[in-house]
Amino acid sequence: MKGHVYKRGESWTFVVDIGRDSSGKRIQKSKGGFKRKKDAETALRKILTEIDENKYIESSKEVFSSFITDWFYNHYKNRLRVTTASSREYMVSSHFIKNNPFADKPLNTITSLNIDLFLNQKLEQGLSTNYIRKMHQLLYQAFNQAIKWKKLSVNPVQDSDPPSVVKRDINIWSYSEIHIFLNECKNDRNYIVFLLAIYTGMRRGEILGLKWSDLDFNKKVIHVSRSLSYIPNGGYVITNLKTRSSNRKIPITEEVINELVKVKKQQEELKNKLGEAFGNNDLVVCTEFGHVQDPRNILRTMKRYIKLSNVTPIRFHDIRHTHASILISSGVDIVKIADRLGHSNPKTTFETYAHLLPHVYNDVAEAFENELKKNQ
Structure with missing residues (x-):
């Protein structure tokens, strides 16, 4: 028998076998204080059922x-x-x-x-x-x-209710603001960062982690496969991208290639001047000594030129949104945009930029009416 109840003083207690220890010795659990024999038997049956269904969890004081x-x-x-x-x-x-x-x-x-x-x-x-x-x-x-690990029988998080995601408003630059900003920072050594962000939609970390070996000038393509990330107590490091969709090829224009060639030439001149003092990290965007560029410096530079050019203040990530919005307004297929941005699912792209697609639905009513009239 796996368990039984007995009277102890004025109350009832149950005893149940819950298994055996490593030496084979029987392990028992008991609980008393039941006013009625029926209550003790009900509690016993519950535990026996849990044991039979392999759902019994030994109570623990682990916090x-x-x-x-x-x-x-x-x-x-x-x-x-x-x-x-x-x-x-x-x-x-x-x-x-x-x-x-x-x-x-x-x-x-x-x-x-x-x-x-x-x-x-x-x-x-x-x-x-x-x-x-x-x-x-x-x-x-x-x-x-x-x-x-048999520490719990039920996951309390299962029935909890996390808050819905509140999406931030997307702020983007107009065509004229893009030209004004780029003209203002044209002679800055980090001009290439902003140009790449606007012309490719790449994330800040992806741009700062970009290496010359990732560029194919002949095919006019950037291979995005790494990113600059910050690790507490470890500083900034170049890491591989998380998902397969983030690893992508982005076609670029002749204008972008020309600017990249200028940057490469400037770096070669610095290498010749500094010799071994110039870090051999193969980075497209780097400090004067060839080391990784602190993203905070990029943000400070951007903020300064936004003020100087008097364009709408936006976040660096909003440049990515600006790039996407231009592609959408040009009628580029949403799947192609998702691929360019590195989204794993075009649904993400559509949900993010749906408000920029009102023209998609403008002719729906007329299309329906025309079709109906054709088949009267």
Whole structure:
């Protein structure tokens, strides 16, 4: 018999076999305090059913902060890219362990309500909805692993409700603003950064991680395969791109090639002048000594020329949006735009720039009426 109930004083207790230890000795669990024999038998049957269905979880006093630390450092972190691991490590230490109301709660007592209150707290602290949803996803993965490790029977994140992503307004430059800005920074050594951003839609990190070996002047193509990323305590490093769609070929124009050739010639002159003092990193965009360019310097330069040229203040990433909007207004197929931008799914491109496509629907009503009249 796996279990039984018995009376102990004025209350009832059940005892149940829950397995055997490494030496083969029987492990039992007991619980008392039931006022009625029927209540003890009901509780016993519940545990027996869980054991039969392999769903029984031994209660534990392990707290969340201890579990998440063990899970992240001993199981999850080594499976990630260096840059991703760094950002997730910050998330775990700064939000899951510190500033977390359920950090010291036993793992098996955390509920969906606790998760929702935690997410709402982060929302009130001003964190972006996109970042909070990443927290939600990471918590789900962690608790799911707890189930696999037989620490939990239910994932409390499953029924929690993360906030919907609030998309920022897209600000873009007009054609005239593009020309004004480029003319203003024409003689700056980082002019090529802004030219590439406007003419290719590449991300800032992709441009700063670009190497001369990635360029094919004969075929007029840029091979995008790496990015400049920041790792806490490690500085800026060149890393491979995350997804297959991000690794792409971008056709470029003769004008862009001519500007790249000028940059290459300037670098060769610096190499001859500085000799070994010039870093041999093969970077298209670099400092005067051939080292990686700090992205913050690019942002400061951009801000300065925006002020000088008196164009609409936008973020660097909005240059990418400007590039996409020009392609859309020119009637380029959305799938081709998605491929150029490195989006894994054209749906992402469409959802991001749908508001720029009103002309697509303008003739729908007339098309329907014309078709109906033709077949009267």
